[in-house]
Amino acid sequence: MQEIIIKNWQNSEGQIQGEGTNTYKVTPIAFGKCNVNFVEVEPGNTAYGYHWHEENEEVFYIILGEASVKTLNGDIRLKAGDAIGFPANENGSHVISNPSKTEKLVYIDFGTANIPDVVHFTGTNAGMIISRTGIHNMEF
Secondary structure, three states, X not given: OOOOOOOOHHHOOOEEEEEOOEEEEEEEEEOOOEEEEEEEEOOOOEEEEEEEEOOOOEEXXXXXXXXXXXXXXXXXXXXXXXXXXXXXXXXXXXXXXXOOOOOOEEEEEEEEOOOOEEEEEOOOOEEEEEEOOEEEEEEO
């Protein structure tokens, strides 16, 4: 990051990610030594897949709504004002979803930005390598 960046999740276009009816909006704030994204998840939807990182730790801070986070130790419920951190190992396996039927979930996803990073999709042989040249899908 070479300059100060200011963004407001309510006024930003962001990028729609996901598949089919399970989509979510990601608005990056800054890149450099850390990754920071606003993530908006509609009722009943899930953001990203169930995964863990070999190199990067993550922290989610809930801004609006409620969340259910699947972990190796079971589901954890979060509300606005809560934060949860994930270590860079299999114990950090996680996926976040919005259990509400009416309210949008908005959270900040921030963490380290070590490159390369290997991401494992928990319980599968699938994963990806995030490198300076892009994201590369792979099987383990």
